[in-house]
Amino acid sequence: MKNNMESVSDKNYIEQVSVECVILGYQDRQLRVLVPKLAFKGDFWGLPGGFVYQDEDTDDAARRILYERTGIKDVYLEQFQVMGKANRNSREFLDRMIGQNSDLFSDPLAEGQRSRMDYDWFTRRFISIGYYALVDMNQVIPQKTDLDVSIEWYPIGELPPMIMDHNQIVANALATLRLTIDQKLNAFNLLPETFTMQEIQDLYEAIFEKRFAQNNFPKRILRLNVLDRLEKKYTGAANKAPYLYRFDRARSSQLPTEDLFTE
């Protein structure tokens, strides 16, 4: 996206198809979403997204977009929903944006690029493929592209108002995570390499926005048989030090649902 003079319609993208990525992290007992503020005058936020090259798998398009924004390649990624309403287009958002930009130079679509053709290209109906990614926030240094003025982690309950249906897409990603968390055991991707049982419980409580019984949760998790118990975590008070655990990807990959979404 370096060359602003190049028209989007020359880029050999599939038309009317886009990819939107909900990048989920976890910190301070809160689920967080990585949201760029868009490089237009006015306050516009939107999920990291983009288009699919003709010779690119849709999954690879999502990976490319994730890599641009997070700097990491090995990311847990899942395609979870298609936004396919006939009236789904960015016309209202683009008109509002252009209306607020008397100085179009701050507009990355300006500078000769926003030909009538590009406006038409962008404002057609788009079928959008929703992905969610689960990342360890410690591994990520958020990257803004030249389409962003900034990029930040927002608590999932305090998201800015985003363009189009992007807030709803986040809600649906969270619902999907909750729906399949027990079978996919994918929440561990939000934690660092090692963690205590309390940290797992905190994470699950953040995801479900409810408390789990302290005497029941560890049993339930350990019964899954996907955690390796390591040494105790040094806390200064040795007799109360909790054990550290590590998620065993190999064991979890023997779960029957593992290869569900491979083609």
Add this chain to the structure above:
Amino acid sequence: MKNNMESVSDKNYIEQVSVECVILGYQDRQLRVLVPKLAFKGDFWGLPGGFVYQDEDTDDAARRILYERTGIKDVYLEQFQVMGKANRNSREFLDRMIGQNSDLFSDPLAEGQRSRMDYDWFTRRFISIGYYALVDMNQVIPQKTDLDVSIEWYPIGELPPMIMDHNQIVANALATLRLTIDQKLNAFNLLPETFTMQEIQDLYEAIFEKRFAQNNFPKRILRLNVLDRLEKKYTGAANKAPYLYRFDRARSSQLPTEDLFTE
């Protein structure tokens, strides 16, 4: 699709996007899939599918395709996967098909329709949106369209070899059904209005291809609190007559996951 002379490229479809439908039924303790045999010389089977009009929701496109093949409108339908590989196209299948058709009159794409433009239109890369439907087979009279020579219910374990990735799409639909059956309780859509507990258990055993303990399964199902118990089923041996049950859609719609895939 009545007017074979009309070119597909004139139909105002979104390009390079298709919809494929896995229509699942249940009979004689077997899950079944409704599969048309395509109206080309040679043996070609493929899932009911089609394209999306510019002014049509993708969900409505799937409903339209389902209605064409089943004659029913009120169908449990779920979008479950996008097939998005860059090399996904029907070129090999179409070339094979055309090669076997010296008499192109039996070919619904012939009769003036298969212009060079249409061949190019059909053989581009397609991103396909996969839906699965769960139907009560008693309600369905399978309908062939003028694209089919016949249409039949096949046991899911005895499907014919279908074009492209369609057999894999069925496998993924089944995996999705298994993955979310407990939260969505959607399997009841495969049964008639009323059924015995044994019939539910038979259905679940067909879906999971395994047996469930006879003394445990009814407890597990009743605990969900979504069944109304009705009168006993008359069998002639009154003292052994099993109760009939009915799935209570209203109760199940209070489950937290109900509105997951609404936009």
